[in-house]
Amino acid sequence: MKKNDLEFYDLSANQWWDKNAKIYALYYLNQPRFEFFDRFVPHWQGLKVLDVGCGGGFSCEFMAKRGAITYGIDSSAKCIEAAQKHSGENSLDIKYKVGVAESLPYENNTFDVVICVDVLEHVSDYRQVISEIYRVLKPGGIFFYDTINRNFKSRFMMIWLMENLLRLIPPGVHDWDKFILPEELKELMLSLGFFEVEMKGFDLFGEIGFVLGELNTFRKNLKFDKSFQVFIRKLIQVWKANFINYQLYRKTGSFQISINDDMSIMYIGKALKNRETL
Ligand SMILES: C[S@@+](CC[C@H](N)C(=O)[O-])C[C@H]1O[C@@H](n2cnc3c(N)ncnc32)[C@H](O)[C@@H]1O
Known part of the structure; x- marks a missing residue:
């Protein structure tokens, strides 16, 4: 049985924007997730933003349409190709790149906002990814993320129910061992110099x-x-x-999703980079 099968994203690349494809379910997560992000960034116009693990570009397009100067990076060349094609067809200027989140090809202190949504539970080294995100954020810049908690409930819902039983997510896409406890993530962020770390349940x-x-x-x-x-x-x-x-x-x-205090399965959050950092 495969685990954390990243090939799925390559294979889905051509269908990324197909409303009938399984991958399109990710599209519907953006509206509720940005309702949370907008609490901290009410105006996106002119901000330099990076989407780490952008896939076929759902969140990049969301931010570009709000006037952000948008960059997207993903390890799947096929996804980036699909993202470029779609943004081109819609006359959106988004700067896409193939690359890995563990080694971001951007200068220190570049972005006002970095988002990494539905990705941390897939990368090979999430600690390195967060450290890279910290590096490329401007001092005082904001990091937004969502990911999956690691416990009995998340195994039941995300693996047994969503993947194995209902097949709403293709079996093998997730690896429960790679899910992240909110307290692990928070401790890591604080140790790197992030502050005002806030987390909420992203409750599907x-x-x-x-x-x-x-x-x-x-x-x-x-x-x-x-x-x-x-x-x-x-x-x-x-x-x-x-x-x-x-x-x-x-x-x-x-989906009907609430942002609430139940972080037991999925959670969403924000953190600020230390303003003193040079
Ligand atoms: C569940 S998809 C999420 C895509 C997008 N963030 C969204 O929500 O629509 C996970 C994405 O992470 C990418 N990915 C996985 N590991 C990565 C890594 N180490 N560096 C960059 N991208 C990665 C995959 O190729 C895939 O496109």
Whole structure:
């Protein structure tokens, strides 16, 4: 069984902008994610921004349309080719490059904003990537990211359910061992000199996250008393709600995502580079 199968992105490159392709699900993450980013950067016009692991360019186009001077880098040459083709067709001036996030080909202190979304859980060395992002940000510049937590719930939802059972994500795209605990990421960022580190839940699954937490408690304690019955009732309730949400996704393609305090599966955040850094 493959894990962290990056070949999937090469193979999907030609379909990146095809509304019917699986990869297009990533497109729908941008609206809610930028609702969070906009809290800290209300005006993008004229800012120099870099999208690390930009794929076929969903977020780059989002930022370019808001007037940002946009750069995108990805290790997949095929994705960059697809991104260039699409931005060209839409007359967007985006500076794309093939390259790896662990060794960014940009000068120190270059960007006002760097984003890295849905990528940290795929790279070979996320510590090196964050350190590179720190280096290329201007002093006082802002880093935005989202990624996946590493625990029982994320294994259940992202690997077993989304990949193996529902096949909404192709099996083998993720490697659970590469998922990152929020506290690990925060500690790393603070050690590099980032400050004002903030994180929130990027919640695609609503209360199903809560139910899985309960399930995990039962799994550990193996106590099937009255509270177990309450749990089962709650599970049915939540399953129904999520099933309706899932049907909606199948019909319209879009997700209902909340930014909240539940970081147990996916989380989103921001951090500022130390202003004193030269
Ligand atoms: C899940 S996709 C996300 C794409 C894009 N950020 C988005 O949200 O639409 C992950 C991307 O990370 C890229 N990637 C994986 N490892 C990388 C690395 N070490 N350096 C640069 N890009 C990488 C893959 O090629 C792929 O395009």
